[in-house]
Amino acid sequence: MLRGRSSEPPFRRSVVTQAKVEKINGEQLEVEIANRDTTLIVDFFATWCGPCLLLARELEQVAEQMEGKVKVVKIDVDENPDLSNMLKIQGLPTIVFIPKENGKPALRTEGLLPAAQIMEIVGQLESGTVQAQGTAE
Amino acid sequence: MAADGAQAPEADGTKPAYEWDLVVIGGGSGGLACAKEAAKLGKKVCLLDYVVPSPQGTTWGLGGTCVNVGCIPKKLFHQAGLLGEGFSDARGYGWKLPEGVEVDWEALVTGVQGHIGSLNWGYRVALREASVKYMNAKGSFVDAHTVEAVERNGKKHTLTAERIVVAVGGRPKYLGVPGDRELCVTSDDIFSRTTKPGKTLVVGASYIALECAGFLHALGFPVAVMARSIFLRGFDQEIAELIGADMERRGVRMIRPAVPVSFEKDGEQIKCTFKNLDFGLEMSESFDTVLLAVGRDAVTSNLGLDRAGVVVDPRSGKIPVVAEQTNVPWIYAIGDVLENRQELTPVAIKAGVRLARRLYAGATQQMDYDTVPTTVFTPLEYGCVGYSEEAAAEKYGADNIEVYVSYLKPLEWTMNHEEHNGTAVRPDNAVFCKLITDKTDDERVVGVHYLGPNAGEITQGMAVALKAGATKAHFDDCIGIHPTIAEEFTILDVTKRSGKSALKKGC
Numbered sequence: 001m002l003r004g005r006s007s008e009p010p011f012r013r014s015v016v017t018q019a020k021v022e023k024i025n026g027e028q029l030e031v032e033i034a035n036r037d038t039t040l041i042v043d044f045f046a047t048w049c050g051p052c053l054l055l056a057r058e059l060e061q062v063a064e065q066m067e068g069k070v071k072v073v074k075i076d077v078d079e080n081p082d083l084s085n086m087l088k089i090q091g092l093p094t095i096v097f098i099p100k101e102n103g104k105p106a107l108r109t110e111g112l113l114p115a116a117q118i119m120e121i122v123g124q125l126e127s128g129t130v131q132a133q134g135t136a137e
Numbered sequence: 138m139a140a141d142g143a144q145a146p147e148a149d150g151t152k153p154a155y156e157w158d159l160v161v162i163g164g165g166s167g168g169l170a171c172a173k174e175a176a177k178l179g180k181k182v183c184l185l186d187y188v189v190p191s192p193q194g195t196t197w198g199l200g201g202t203c204v205n206v207g208c209i210p211k212k213l214f215h216q217a218g219l220l221g222e223g224f225s226d227a228r229g230y231g232w233k234l235p236e237g238v239e240v241d242w243e244a245l246v247t248g249v250q251g252h253i254g255s256l257n258w259g260y261r262v263a264l265r266e267a268s269v270k271y272m273n274a275k276g277s278f279v280d281a282h283t284v285e286a287v288e289r290n291g292k293k294h295t296l297t298a299e300r301i302v303v304a305v306g307g308r309p310k311y312l313g314v315p316g317d318r319e320l321c322v323t324s325d326d327i328f329s330r331t332t333k334p335g336k337t338l339v340v341g342a343s344y345i346a347l348e349c350a351g352f353l354h355a356l357g358f359p360v361a362v363m364a365r366s367i368f369l370r371g372f373d374q375e376i377a378e379l380i381g382a383d384m385e386r387r388g389v390r391m392i393r394p395a396v397p398v399s400f401e402k403d404g405e406q407i408k409c410t411f412k413n414l415d416f417g418l419e420m421s422e423s424f425d426t427v428l429l430a431v432g433r434d435a436v437t438s439n440l441g442l443d444r445a446g447v448v449v450d451p452r453s454g455k456i457p458v459v460a461e462q463t464n465v466p467w468i469y470a471i472g473d474v475l476e477n478r479q480e481l482t483p484v485a486i487k488a489g490v491r492l493a494r495r496l497y498a499g500a501t502q503q504m505d506y507d508t509v510p511t512t513v514f515t516p517l518e519y520g521c522v523g524y525s526e527e528a529a530a531e532k533y534g535a536d537n538i539e540v541y542v543s544y545l546k547p548l549e550w551t552m553n554h555e556e557h558n559g560t561a562v563r564p565d566n567a568v569f570c571k572l573i574t575d576k577t578d579d580e581r582v583v584g585v586h587y588l589g590p591n592a593g594e595i596t597q598g599m600a601v602a603l604k605a606g607a608t609k610a611h612f613d614d615c616i617g618i619h620p621t622i623a624e625e626f627t628i629l630d631v632t633k634r635s636g637k638s639a640l641k642k643g644c
Contacts, residue, residue, distance in 0.1 A: 047273035047289070048164075048186070048261045050198030050205050051254040054329050057194065092254065112250050114243065114331045 020063035021056065021072045026083035032073055033098060039122050040098040043074040044089045051112040052093040061115040062122075070122055099125055141300070141466035141496075157183045159496075160284050160298035162276040162440070165201020167472030167485030168304030169260055174493035176267040183296055184264060185286050187275040189436075191325040192311075192318040198257035199264075199271070202306050202473070203482040205253055210328035211348055213249045215514045218355025222516070225562050229552035240356045242333045250329055278441035281465055285441075300496065303447075303456065303463075303470040304489070305440060307433035307480065312340070316400030320407045321427040324349065334358050335425025338409055340397055342368045344513045346430035347380065351516040353428075354389045361390035361424075363397065363411060369513065373525035376588050379569055383517045386560055400427060435474045450476055460503055461492045469496075479509050510600035512593040517567065520596025522603050523584035529573045539580060539609070541572040541629040542639040547590060548620045566640050570625050572612065580609035585626070595623045 021043070024032065032040060043059055045052035056074070063072040077084040077092065087096075091110035095118070098106045107125060161172040164186025172184040188205075190196040197205035217240065224234050264271045274286035274294065284301060286294040309323035322330070324345055335358060339350040342364035354360040362384070369377035385391050394414040401408050406423040413420065435454035442449050442456075448464045449456055455476035461469045469492060472485035487504055494500035510522035523529075529538050544566035553563045568589030574580040585599040602611065617624025631639045 046198075046261070048199035048271065049254055049257045050200075050329075051250045051257075053188075053196045053198060054250060092258065111254070112247050114247070 019060065020067070021059050021074050024073045024075060026075070026080045029073070029075060029083070032071070036071065036098065036100060038068070039070045039100055039126060041070060041072045041118070041122070042096040042098065043072065044077050044084065044087075044092065044094040044096070045074055046077050046092050049092045055093045055095070055112050058113065058115040058118060062118050065115070066119060066122065097121060097125055141462065155282060155297045155299045157181050157296055157298040159183070159300050159302065160185070160276070160296050161302045161304055162284065163201065163302075163304035163306055163472070163474075164199050164260070164271070165304060165306050165472060165485070166203045166482040167306075167489040168201065168302065169199075169264070169489075170486040171302050171304065171471060171489030171493050172269045173263060173267045174490045175497055176269045178493065178497040180497055182268075183270040183272065183298070185272050185274050185276040185284070187273060187289075189275070189308075191308075191323065193322055193326045195326045195329060197329070198254070199260045199273075200253075200257055204256045204260070206325050206328055208482055209253060209256065210249050211324075211352075212514060213252065214245070214328065214352045214356070215348065215516075217245055218352040218516060221355050221357070222562075225555050226550065226553045229554060242356070243331045245356075246329060246331050275439075277439060278445035278447075281445040281447075281468065300467045300469065301445075302489075302492070303437075303440070303442075303468065303474055304472045304485070305436045305474050307435050307473040309429065310432040310434050311429060312397060312431055314397055314399050316402075316407075317397075317429065320400045320402065321429045323429050327428055333425075334428075336406075337361070337426040337428060338363060338392075338407075338422075338424040339428045339430060341430035341432075342366070342370065342393075343430050343432065344369060344372075344515075346428075347384065347515045348513065349428055349430060350389055351384060351514075354384070354387060355516055359390075361392050361422075363395050363409075364391070364393040365396050365414065366394050371525075372513070372519075373521065373527070373571070373584075373586050375526060376519055376521075376569065376571070376586055379588055380513070380515050380517060380519060383567070384515065386564070387516060388558065433473070433480070437474060460495075461488055478506055479511070481509065481511060484509060508600065508603050510596050512596055514593070517588060518590060518592035519586070519588050520592030520599075521584070521586045522596055522600040523582070524573060525584065525586075526571070526573060529575075529584050533575050533577070533583070537575060537577050538583070539574045539576055540633040541570075541574070541609075542631060542633060543570045543625050543629055544568065544640050545570070545622065545625055546641065547622050549590075568622055570629065572609070572626060572629050574609045582607050582609060582612065587623075587626075589622055591622075598623075599626065 059072050077089055094108055094110050096106050096108045158180035159175045159182045161168045161184045164184055168184060172182045176182045186199050188196045203209060224238050227234050272286050274288045276284045276286050279285050282297055284296045286296060309325055311317045334353055337353050337358055337360050339346050340363045350360050350362045368381045395411045398410045398412050403423045406425055407427050408421050408423045409427060410419060410421040437449055437454040445468060446465050447468055456463055456470040456474055457476045458470050461471050463470055471488045473480040491502055491504050508523055512518060512520040526540055545568050546565050547568060550563035555562045571586040572582060573584035575583050582603055587595055612627055615627045617627040631637045
């Protein structure tokens, strides 16, 4: 069992001791959004999608390193087709960053992003240096 | 009743009801092709695809080895390397490109993975459109007509099937020395790691080892290859040595003959202790990344084949088949899992499609495993179809074959006069052509070998010629396209037997 991880060694042990990203459904998402007290990151994925699986590892890292400052959840689009259609989820993975403040628009990206870049986006969203164009809510 | 006894009637004449006409275990090149074809022919098909994470934790989506950790990313990384090599050529043509252009490894990886994602998607859509039920679950046999499918979260499904196709493919082998699984990566991992490989050791002499070493070097990373003995076992050895020499000339270090003895952490690096087989000395050196490419095993150990009564080679895990049928008449196998068949995507696809047609459309056409062309995408590419010189000599007798050879330099390379480390970037006589004929059969062409750029594209056409039974006269009769490299095959003249030099001299 690994205890913790050093930051970005040339080789990487990717066994996470405890999964921090919870898989939820559409109903639970509404609850998460309503009750959030940090930035909420929603990962829309599919089991057959390679980059989604890679992103899952990156997000576990984000969830661990930004624990308390960010909450990360994931939704299987095959299991939640109505929600995915409503949100017009097209490319996979789609990551939606929902800021803590109500009224601030959410940011969404498509494709694999490394953990460092995800954390930077969160930082920029919170400090206001990046403005999301539209809302996904 | 089908010839494979698939539907044996009960004593009272009723037929047992299986939930599925066909269950395919494995969503790779072979499995997908077979499942889609069967569904197109009106059958009720369920396909199971599941990737057990590598020891480094890597996993991937639908599509199998080729799409995710094989042919596709390999070719893209190879292309990235070729583009890097092209900068030197470009300067020769007058392009004002600086030296020392570097690659953004992370951008390359994410770009390649993005394309792979679109292929995962394409397959998912194709299965949906073909009405194939897809399950991301690990399949194993409960009995000869029953497969248990277990999802990642542990949820189980029991599937009964009239027929079952095993298309589970293979995964990289490990060496079985201390530290190998914990510290080393394989082709399963290298195409999706966003951290730069750095100073890399590639262990192995397979085409996978040489291709990976080749593109990693071309992308600017210091690379060493550790091989136990010869390169590319099974391929034409004259060309295997030329490939090794070319890679060494480019700056890839060759550590051979040697085998790793153990791996251990050395700060942020990995220390490899290895044994030089010439002298029996043990030495060690540290690397940022160690990539093992020492062969592939069929993924049959947890398949429960014994519960189905299917015979498996215990050493390799591969399944012996006749016309893709195992010893259990209604259980079939295709792709890399097969014993004594080429581990190639197009082979698996064609075998899968033809099998589905034989089972469900009354077709009779068998898969033809002969004269299958292939290409090794090392920096200097190698395309071949037919017999190697060694195999041809063994089959036909050395006196009965004629071996035509030629060396040349592509016109496109003649503008590049740059040198690195004292050797020309584009040397004369770098490209090599070899044609082997059977003198006892009208000089029928039995082997074509090409070492040079665009090997895959050139060899494909040659393969059609061989399948059509071309003779040396056909090749000689065909007018060349000028100026190309491939035209050399229409004017081959010098034989090894003549003892004349096949090297090109001159301006």
